[in-house]
Amino acid sequence: MRYSLVVHVCGVLVRLFGGMFLAPLAVALYYREFEDAAGFAVAAIVTLVVGHLMRRAGGTSAEEAVERMRRVEGLAVVAAAWLLIAHLAAIPYAWIGVGPIDALFESMSGLTTTGATVFKDFSAFGRGIFFWRSMTQWLGGMGVIALFVAVLPRLAIGGRELFFAEAPGPSEDKVSPQIRRTAALLWRLYAGLTVLQVGALWLAGLSLFDAVCHAMTTLAAGGFSPHPQSIAGYQNPAVEWIIIVFMFLAGANFALQYRALSRRDWRMLVADEELRVYAGIVVAATLLLVLALGAAGGVVPTVRTALFQVLSILTTTGYASVDFQLWSEQAKMVLLVLMFIGGCAGSAGGGPKVVRHIVLARYTLQSLRRTLHPRAVLPVKLGGRVVPESILQVVVVFFLFYLLVFSLCAVIVVALGADIMTGVTATIASLGNIGPGFNEVGPMAHYGDLHPVSRVALILAMWIGRLEVLTVLVVLRPEVWRSGQWTAKGRSAAREAMAEAGDTPA
Amino acid sequence: MRIVIAGGGQVGSSLARALAASHEVFVIDHDPEVADVFQAMDVEFLVGSGTSEEVLGRAGIAQCDFFVAATGLDEVNIVGCALASRLGRAETVCLVSRPEFLGAAGTGGRLGAFGISRVVWPEAQLAADIERIVTAPGAIDAEVFAGGIVRLLEYRLAAGSPLTATTLGGLRLPRGSLIVAVKRAGRIFVPRGSTRLQAADKVIVMGTPEAMHAVEALLNPGRAGSRLLVTIIGGGDVGFQLAQRLEQTPSIDLRVLERDADRGTMLAGRLSRTLVLNGDGTDLEFLESENVGRSDVLVSVIDNDERNLLASLLGRQLGVPKVITRVGRPANLRLFERVGIDVAISARGAAVASILHHITGGATSLLAIVEHGEARVFELVVSPSFEPRELKDMGAAEDAIVAAILRGNRAIVPRGDDRIEPGDRIVVFCTQDAADRVCTFFTGAAS
Numbered sequence: 043m044r045y046s047l048v049v050h051v052c053g054v055l056v057r058l059f060g061g062m063f064l065a066p067l068a069v070a071l072y073y074r075e076f077e078d079a080a081g082f083a084v085a086a087i088v089t090l091v092v093g094h095l096m097r098r099a100g101g102t103s104a105e106e107a108v109e110r111m112r113r114v115e116g117l118a119v120v121a122a123a124w125l126l127i128a129h130l131a132a133i134p135y136a137w138i139g140v141g142p143i144d145a146l147f148e149s150m151s152g153l154t155t156t157g158a159t160v161f162k163d164f165s166a167f168g169r170g171i172f173f174w175r176s177m178t179q180w181l182g183g184m185g186v187i188a189l190f191v192a193v194l195p196r197l198a199i200g201g202r203e204l205f206f207a208e209a210p211g212p213s214e215d216k217v218s219p220q221i222r223r224t225a226a227l228l229w230r231l232y233a234g235l236t237v238l239q240v241g242a243l244w245l246a247g248l249s250l251f252d253a254v255c256h257a258m259t260t261l262a263a264g265g266f267s268p269h270p271q272s273i274a275g276y277q278n279p280a281v282e283w284i285i286i287v288f289m290f291l292a293g294a295n296f297a298l299q300y301r302a303l304s305r306r307d308w309r310m311l312v313a314d315e316e317l318r319v320y321a322g323i324v325v326a327a328t329l330l331l332v333l334a335l336g337a338a339g340g341v342v343p344t345v346r347t348a349l350f351q352v353l354s355i356l357t358t359t360g361y362a363s364v365d366f367q368l369w370s371e372q373a374k375m376v377l378l379v380l381m382f383i384g385g386c387a388g389s390a391g392g393g394p395k396v397v398r399h400i401v402l403a404r405y406t407l408q409s410l411r412r413t414l415h416p417r418a419v420l421p422v423k424l425g426g427r428v429v430p431e432s433i434l435q436v437v438v439v440f441f442l443f444y445l446l447v448f449s450l451c452a453v454i455v456v457a458l459g460a461d462i463m464t465g466v467t468a469t470i471a472s473l474g475n476i477g478p479g480f481n482e483v484g485p486m487a488h489y490g491d492l493h494p495v496s497r498v499a500l501i502l503a504m505w506i507g508r509l510e511v512l513t514v515l516v517v518l519r520p521e522v523w524r525s526g527q528w529t530a531k532g533r534s535a536a537r538e539a540m541a542e543a544g545d546t547p548a
Numbered sequence: 549m550r551i552v553i554a555g556g557g558q559v560g561s562s563l564a565r566a567l568a569a570s571h572e573v574f575v576i577d578h579d580p581e582v583a584d585v586f587q588a589m590d591v592e593f594l595v596g597s598g599t600s601e602e603v604l605g606r607a608g609i610a611q612c613d614f615f616v617a618a619t620g621l622d623e624v625n626i627v628g629c630a631l632a633s634r635l636g637r638a639e640t641v642c643l644v645s646r647p648e649f650l651g652a653a654g655t656g657g658r659l660g661a662f663g664i665s666r667v668v669w670p671e672a673q674l675a676a677d678i679e680r681i682v683t684a685p686g687a688i689d690a691e692v693f694a695g696g697i698v699r700l701l702e703y704r705l706a707a708g709s710p711l712t713a714t715t716l717g718g719l720r721l722p723r724g725s726l727i728v729a730v731k732r733a734g735r736i737f738v739p740r741g742s743t744r745l746q747a748a749d750k751v752i753v754m755g756t757p758e759a760m761h762a763v764e765a766l767l768n769p770g771r772a773g774s775r776l777l778v779t780i781i782g783g784g785d786v787g788f789q790l791a792q793r794l795e796q797t798p799s800i801d802l803r804v805l806e807r808d809a810d811r812g813t814m815l816a817g818r819l820s821r822t823l824v825l826n827g828d829g830t831d832l833e834f835l836e837s838e839n840v841g842r843s844d845v846l847v848s849v850i851d852n853d854e855r856n857l858l859a860s861l862l863g864r865q866l867g868v869p870k871v872i873t874r875v876g877r878p879a880n881l882r883l884f885e886r887v888g889i890d891v892a893i894s895a896r897g898a899a900v901a902s903i904l905h906h907i908t909g910g911a912t913s914l915l916a917i918v919e920h921g922e923a924r925v926f927e928l929v930v931s932p933s934f935e936p937r938e939l940k941d942m943g944a945a946e947d948a949i950v951a952a953i954l955r956g957n958r959a960i961v962p963r964g965d966d967r968i969e970p971g972d973r974i975v976v977f978c979t980q981d982a983a984d985r986v987c988t989f990f991t992g993a994a995s
Binding site: 415418419 | 826834
């Protein structure tokens with residue numbers, strides 16, 4: 043691994059992120075919140091300077107460097123850039139007096155579309171800050187790096203490694219053979235759906251500001267709301283139905299939606315196994331939840347509430363249309379199970395993803411059948427296609443590491459004073475990028491009272507969870523660092539070899 | 549007619565044998581060794597390639613009526629047909645062995661652009677034939693004619709079968725069905741009312757689909773509706789095709805035994821409900837460990853006669869009630885059935901029948917060859933000069949019977965007082981030797 047290249051590309055990405063602060067800056071200025079605006083301006087300047095310095099320090103010109111990016115370098119760039127961007131995005135919070143850990147928590151929770159908050163008193167913050175919270179989720183939902191891959195022509199080739207390191211589903215899912223075009227088309231769909239939802243929410247009676255903030259956090263499967271009581275604070279059934287629809291879309295594979303939309307072929311959606319299972323889980327969990335809740339408040343409101351909560355947890359959005367902390371243990375159990383499932387691959391949702399559960403379930407079943415028929419050839423299939431053995435292994439390893447990270451983090455949080463339910467749900471809600479858990483971190487509560495070390499652990503869990511565990515863990519391997527070097531010796535060696543062969547143009 | 553056959557393999561030689569008597573046949577093959585087979589026949593053998601213009605010219609392709617490309621290579625067959633259609637006016641028949649040359653409908657697909665009039669896929673036809681036999685419980689042969697309105701089933705009677713109770717005249721067979729032939733001690737004949745069936749007789753029954761359902765229920769009480777476990781040994785082209793077809797029937801549980809691990813992986817990937825087992829179908833221990841004896845039907849379609857025979861006999865020993873075996877060499881067909889295999893069937897047979905059907909079409913068409921060529925089923929259009937009369941006035945023959953009269957889109961299984969009129973379409977069952985006589989009788993022309 044060449045550190046110089048990693049630093050350089052990170053610098054390119056960070057510098058571009060500096061431009062993102064202009065949007066909340068404009069909002070803050072519009073609402074005459076000048077102190078917040080100053081924070082955004084400072085953050086923008088710091089980010090631009092840091093990005094520029096890193097870019098310079100890395101040395102090599104981008105065209106040369108990026109096209110020769112290796113897989114591990116792509117992973118390192120993505121992991122490092124996410125961590126760095128989270129710190130820089132925390133500057134506006136820190137500027138207005140939020141403590142450093144809390145500022146980073148809020149920023150990481152935003153970018154990873156978790157939606158867990160440490161803000162206790164919502165009235166203390168201006169609209170610019172709320173806009174920025176929602177916007178970090180919107181950027182993180184489809185992927186900051188995917189956005190940069192789409193707009194940066196220079197990342198055309200190395201962008202491939204970056205794109206898949208940021209959104210590592212079990213299989214590569216492209217809508218165009220060109221990665222830059224894939225990223226651009228998916229972002230266009232994502233932005234289009236967001237605009238559609240803004241319109242719908244506005245028509246349903248929300249203010250334009252609230253409509254924009256909620257649309258951005260719904261499509262990102264994020265869950266931040268400028269309202270302290272989340273969606274429950276509006277008591278508006280139309281708003282809930284609109285959010286239900288868009289949460290469902292946010293949790294479904296965007297590449298699949300794009301293909302179906304561009305070919306006007308809706309049968310593709312029905313034929314997709316992951317989408318069918320995803321829809322099946324939604325229906326089954328809603329039915330169970332309705333049974334557990336009882337239809338005391340009327341059937342339609344109960345179904346709506348159950349469906350809303352199921353989608354909110356399954357897609358890892360994390361909105362609350364009621365305070366489900368007050369529900370029965372049975373109803374809470376349904377939600378707890380959903381926390382371990384997550385959305386579809388290629389969606390904005392987090393968690394282990396539906397498709398990995400399907401593959402793991404089939405793999406297990408086939409292993410059972412193999413004991414009955416030792417000589418049987420039993421491939422695991424998805425959508426009629428055989429899943430290669432290499433991917434099966436990665437899926438199994440993914441679950442093992444997911445559980446490992448989960449247990450470690452839960453142990454830390456509980457050891458530092460939380461009760462078990464709080465510790466377990468806070469961890470899975472962070473690792474799965476969901477947001478609210480139960481008890482102390484329930485939907486109407488916040489993470490601010492957890493031990494500071496727990497909060498740091500949860501920040502790392504969000505980061506690891508958003509990049510789907512393996513991206514981060516691979517980069518943490520010591521041999522990656524031992525083999526590292528500052529400049530690209532490999533390149534000059536290759537050039538010398540070429541010179542010896544007489545290939546160099548004079 | 550002048551007929552050119554490229555490829556002197558089993559299909560080529562069977563075709564040449566069947567056509568030599570009444571047509572001018574040229575056979576082209578690049579291997580001079582196969583010439584021996586054709587020495588004994590009244591055909592012209594040319595050494596060379598079917599894709600060579602010069603060789604085709606020597607075979608008189610310009611005046612040729614039919615060109616059959618039957619080499620083992622699909623691409624060679626296609627190029628041969630394309631050349632033949634450019635050089636003359638021949639109708640071309642092309643044999644293929646891979647599905648990608650067929651269109652979605654299973655027909656010639658886009659091969660028409662190469663001047664190919666008809667595509668024949670022997671493995672697929674064999675798979676379709678086996679499928680019909682597998683899905684007809686108890687039957688050892690099954691055919692469907694005239695767009696599905698006439699069916700043929702062949703059974704081997706067990707001791708105590710309801711058909712052996714009394715003479716045929718006294719049996720109450722379902723209306724619309726007819727026992728057209730009995731094979732006893734190697735001789736095939738059309739039974740009369742006074743014939744009494746015996747255990748171990750093979751009987752061939754024809755009739756309308758509804759009547760044949762009743763016949764199936766009569767001969768296999770209690771089998772209808774239960775699940776069928778089918779084991780296929782050999783996952784080659786035929787095994788794969790057959791498995792794909794049988795997967796369409798939900799009440800069938802399927803297993804394919806394939807020796808080659810890579811092929812097995814491919815099969816398991818392409819098939820959805822089938823359990824693919826990686827092992828040798830001739831390995832008794834393996835067959836026992838997988839409980840193959842519990843299967844209702846065993847189909848052995850390995851591309852090797854000896855191993856097929858071994859696998860089938862092992863299956864029989866383990867207690868499989870119905871064993872179907874693919875046979876490569878036509879000479880082995882009867883031998884296999886003699887040593888205890890219920891159905892021996894060859895890919896070439898099915899392909900040859902369909903090509904003959906295509907070539908000899910017209911007023912008479914050959915619908916099926918049954919009992920390894922000992923008997924045939926024809927569909928005829930009765931000639932206008934035929935004097936109308938009732939069946940009972942034609943006298944009973946030992947070697948031919950009118951199995952059905954087709955009027956509109958329904959079939960009438962005739963009784964003695966039904967009349968045959970000029971212009972009727974009829975389905976006739978007759979022995980091999982009687983074929984020409986029967987065709988002449990009804991149509992005034994030889995087949």
